[in-house]
Amino acid sequence: MTSILWPAKEQLKLIGKRIDRVDGPAKSSGAAKYSLDINRPGLLYGKILGASIAAGTLKSLDTKAAEALAGVRAVHVMTEPGRPINWAGQEIVALAADTEEIATEALRLIKAEYERSPPQMDDADPQKVEGKPRTRTEGNPAEGFAQAAASVSGRYGVATITHCCLEPHGQVSEFRDGELHVWPSTQAVSGYANQLVKPAGLESNKIHIDCQYMGGGFGSKFGPDAWGAVCVELAKKAGKAVKLLLDRDLELMIAGNRPSAFADIKVGADKEGRVTAWESKVWGSSGVGNYGAPPLPYVFAFPNQNTESQGIRTNRGAVKAWRAPGHPQGCAITMAALEDLAAKLGMDPLEFFLKNLQFAPEALRETYREELMVAADLIDYKSKAHPRGDKTKGPIKRGLGISLHTWGGAGHASACDVTINPDGSVVASMGTQDLGVGTRTCLGIVVAETLGLPLEAVQVNIGKNAYPTSGGSGGSTTIGGISSSSRRAAVAALDELLKRVATELNISPDELEAADSKIRAKANPQKSMAWKDACKLLGQMAITQQGRHQGGARTELTSSGVGGVQIADVSVDVETGLVKMNEMVAVQDCGLIIDLKLAESQVLGALIMGVTYALFEEAIYDPQTGRMLNADMEFYRLATLSDVGKLRVHMMTGKGYDERGVIGLGEPPVISPGAAISNAVANAIGVRVSSIPLTPDRVIEALEKGGVRT
Amino acid sequence: MQRKPPDNPSGFSRREFLRGVGATSVAASGLLVAGMPDEAAAAPGDPVGPGETKITLSINGENKSVSVEPRTTLLDALRNRLDITGAKKVCDRGTCGACTVIKDGRAIYSCTALAIDVQGSKITTVEGLGTPDELSPVQAAFVHNDAQQCGFCTPGFVVACTAMLKAHPTPTAEQVRLGLGGNLCRCGTYAGIKEAIVEAGKTASISRGTGGGGAT
Numbered sequence: 001m002t003s004i005l006w007p008a009k010e011q012l013k014l015i016g017k018r019i020d021r022v023d024g025p026a027k028s029s030g031a032a033k034y035s036l037d038i039n040r041p042g043l044l045y046g047k048i049l050g051a052s053i054a055a056g057t058l059k060s061l062d063t064k065a066a067e068a069l070a071g072v073r074a075v076h077v078m079t080e081p082g083r084p085i086n087w088a089g090q091e092i093v094a095l096a097a098d099t100e101e102i103a104t105e106a107l108r109l110i111k112a113e114y115e116r117s118p119p120q121m122d123d124a125d126p127q128k129v130e131g132k133p134r135t136r137t138e139g140n141p142a143e144g145f146a147q148a149a150a151s152v153s154g155r156y157g158v159a160t161i162t163h164c165c166l167e168p169h170g171q172v173s174e175f176r177d178g179e180l181h182v183w184p185s186t187q188a189v190s191g192y193a194n195q196l197v198k199p200a201g202l203e204s205n206k207i208h209i210d211c212q213y214m215g216g217g218f219g220s221k222f223g224p225d226a227w228g229a230v231c232v233e234l235a236k237k238a239g240k241a242v243k244l245l246l247d248r249d250l251e252l253m254i255a256g257n258r259p260s261a262f263a264d265i266k267v268g269a270d271k272e273g274r275v276t277a278w279e280s281k282v283w284g285s286s287g288v289g290n291y292g293a294p295p296l297p298y299v300f301a302f303p304n305q306n307t308e309s310q311g312i313r314t315n316r317g318a319v320k321a322w323r324a325p326g327h328p329q330g331c332a333i334t335m336a337a338l339e340d341l342a343a344k345l346g347m348d349p350l351e352f353f354l355k356n357l358q359f360a361p362e363a364l365r366e367t368y369r370e371e372l373m374v375a376a377d378l379i380d381y382k383s384k385a386h387p388r389g390d391k392t393k394g395p396i397k398r399g400l401g402i403s404l405h406t407w408g409g410a411g412h413a414s415a416c417d418v419t420i421n422p423d424g425s426v427v428a429s430m431g432t433q434d435l436g437v438g439t440r441t442c443l444g445i446v447v448a449e450t451l452g453l454p455l456e457a458v459q460v461n462i463g464k465n466a467y468p469t470s471g472g473s474g475g476s477t478t479i480g481g482i483s484s485s486s487r488r489a490a491v492a493a494l495d496e497l498l499k500r501v502a503t504e505l506n507i508s509p510d511e512l513e514a515a516d517s518k519i520r521a522k523a524n525p526q527k528s529m530a531w532k533d534a535c536k537l538l539g540q541m542a543i544t545q546q547g548r549h550q551g552g553a554r555t556e557l558t559s560s561g562v563g564g565v566q567i568a569d570v571s572v573d574v575e576t577g578l579v580k581m582n583e584m585v586a587v588q589d590c591g592l593i594i595d596l597k598l599a600e601s602q603v604l605g606a607l608i609m610g611v612t613y614a615l616f617e618e619a620i621y622d623p624q625t626g627r628m629l630n631a632d633m634e635f636y637r638l639a640t641l642s643d644v645g646k647l648r649v650h651m652m653t654g655k656g657y658d659e660r661g662v663i664g665l666g667e668p669p670v671i672s673p674g675a676a677i678s679n680a681v682a683n684a685i686g687v688r689v690s691s692i693p694l695t696p697d698r699v700i701e702a703l704e705k706g707g708v709r710t
Numbered sequence: 711m712q713r714k715p716p717d718n719p720s721g722f723s724r725r726e727f728l729r730g731v732g733a734t735s736v737a738a739s740g741l742l743v744a745g746m747p748d749e750a751a752a753a754p755g756d757p758v759g760p761g762e763t764k765i766t767l768s769i770n771g772e773n774k775s776v777s778v779e780p781r782t783t784l785l786d787a788l789r790n791r792l793d794i795t796g797a798k799k800v801c802d803r804g805t806c807g808a809c810t811v812i813k814d815g816r817a818i819y820s821c822t823a824l825a826i827d828v829q830g831s832k833i834t835t836v837e838g839l840g841t842p843d844e845l846s847p848v849q850a851a852f853v854h855n856d857a858q859q860c861g862f863c864t865p866g867f868v869v870a871c872t873a874m875l876k877a878h879p880t881p882t883a884e885q886v887r888l889g890l891g892g893n894l895c896r897c898g899t900y901a902g903i904k905e906a907i908v909e910a911g912k913t914a915s916i917s918r919g920t921g922g923g924g925a926t
Contacts, residue, residue, distance in 0.1 A: 030796020
């Protein structure tokens, strides 16, 4: 029997190396077909009319003119007259037409009349909270503050942002021979069909999902949602294939956002810098739904702490999980308050964080200590650090900011089939998806490594619900789940093959191994059989074995719980309020890394996404109409290539890390940038900018209260 | 902006369209830009539209016959009528660059060009630069430097980089800022793209079939 455990580092040929993503050529040549690119015979184009008001009632609806327009093939009402409107852009009517141009024109012909109520858009005013606060007290905060040599009180905030996936939400739907074929842009291939049973009027086994490439999800693309369901309805009504992916304005208004968070924090420490007490009151908005408060205090559990959270209902589109739900907000608020406290104590923030690691989870203390040292070294902390407020003359002030974060990342439930064919070809199949993180590549690497083959020898089949069920890609659960199930499947299939070879070579199967495209005796590598010859022994029947990962925090192959540290270096122009990124370093652990190149890409991408929400991104709503004012990509700003500065990534690997097994990486590195950049700005200008994004107006407003101006 | 009259194999042009619908309705539809009414008034030709009309476009070195409405953008003509889907529709408002194609050697947003307006121009899309088995130097550099994650912005970046490197084989940071500042990525692949530019810039032959000329 081949050991299920990951091979020792020195035996690894592929795992942990820097390997190009296998679908890179398809993507960079434009050959990759995303859901938005699927064109079917006789395809119709679907579009949705969104409500023009944010609160009130739909009074009347007249779709006659739209239905009469030549080329319109199906119209489906999504909100009946008399029903409430809860946010701008709420789906009113969907229709399908021969061309996009006709569909757009038809939307304009729909007459929707509303009875408007004043929308509630304010998510920052603590007077607007509703419901009973959730509170939790540990230790004795009053006593803790009495012990404190210094304390700070402040208000911190993180604005609402959207996912802004470049490929919008939606799908192509086609009924063919009594069955439904769907090409969705989704993060959850295996679960998708089960949510279309009702609109399709079919059992799940007659609904076929195919998502080979998808253009970004970040937590917002698990189910079909209302637009997926209505796409099926339109295809049914029209008797033709329908493509319905949201237009950009609706995508930004209704396809998900990250809830805001505002907090009043009081935190105190003794004269050594050890935190003695924490008090936090946090509020924010998840739209009309229940508020999901961020974790506070983040990373640390202080001896005396009191926390309270409460939500504000607003007429905004529904929230959806946004990469590391709750953590970026909890991190930005906590690390800012702690850095403010360090500044008040006149302590170096690095020293302050090191001192307080005793309040971090025990399993991560050593990791954080090492990571803080590595990060400080990479950014040359010792020579660049200065007390709060850059004393350099002139308008440009420079500063450093530190942040710590954590995440679970245990693998989700996953099943994988590995087939070894008599001609030596290999297929790995799984109902998973590749969001751009490299799932396809990593799956291939695990199977190829296990079978002793080059990566290109393994055909990887993903993206269809016809393949074995694997979890949705959320919470950094994919890499743990898929690497474990595929390792188990490949080991089981290999063991079958080794039995046949053992008989042929007159040796025990336990004495054989697969390496260098051969099956060979472990003790005597000369005694071997080429992979292809070994597979010929199978005759006409392939071997197929299934491997399963059941999920759970720790298995022989995977675990969970990572820590990361980031340090930002910024320059701020105190005359204009503009923040410029000089450099950012990220030091991250994620256990055993399958593909180092793609892991580094994940962290680099997270840093860039983090710079974006730290400096630019914000969903801005008109308090009068409730409409999102920047539902386009010009004013809903993403960072450009020139905005992100120099980025450096260091993955913690080797002893103490690799033996933990595979752990997810998607979420953790996106958590700290807001906090690190906010701390760097405070260090530069000598005053805290209370909310992110750190836009010039907010920086100037903070400077009016203090800090260094010249 | 000075508009060069296109070579006109099909005998149809934007000015004729403008003349056809009349300057008044052009103004009403918001299409009016400086200089156009005069051009339109001066141009001979039959009215065209608002229905579909057959035009010929030169895409990746091939003449393609396609029926479009006068209001159909080049991007929609490529994606919806010709099934050439490398250029992506993301913002549809000339902001994000995912729809970038090369028109007569210059990178343009295909979502802000009308299909009828690019007759006679040589259009190169990402598919015209290389194939998965035969990548252009820029495309190969994107793969080696992992300058892509979900990959949805990638074709636009590949095309914009190709045009920029044609004009500036070893671009300065400022030339990169100007050349690629009109392309947006959400996954955060800028670090890889910067590396890819350096690698591709070292390769003498940037691409095949970009239709000559250089980006400015």
